[in-house]
Amino acid sequence: DGEMDESETISAIAVAGRERLNNVVFIVNCNYQRLDGPVRGNSKVIQEFEGLYRGAGWDCIKLIWGGEWNSLVEADHDGKLVDRLENHPDGDCQRLAAKMDGSLIRKELFPGDLAERVAHMSDEELLE
16 A cells, blocks of 8 residues: 555565665555555656665566567667656556557557557557
8 A cells, every 4th residue: 555655664675685684575566556545756756666675676567568579679689668668757657557448559669760669569568
C-alpha cells in the first residue's frame, strides 16, 4: 500500500542490505494508490525506488511493460526508445496501461521515427 510510503519498509531494505541477506525477493507494485489517497512521488518513482534498493546493495529487476516489449528494447540499437521510456513520467505509463488502448500507446510512446519500430505490431500486441 502506498508505494513504500511507510518508513519501516525503507528501513527493512537497509537492514537486509547491511546484514547481507540473500535470496530475498521484494515486490513493489507501483500503482500510485494507497488507502487514503494518491501517493507522493517525483514522477519517476520507479527509478527512485531502484536507487534506494541499489544503494542498500540489492540487485533490481524492473518489470514495467509486458514481455512482448523485450524484442523492441533489444532492437533499440540507438537508445532512442529506452530514452523515450526512461523520460516518460511513471504516472503517464500507468495512465496508458489503464486505458488499455494500443493506438494511444502507439501515438504517445512512438512518435515520429519511433513509429516504424512498432509498425509490425497490432494495437492489441502493444498491450501484451
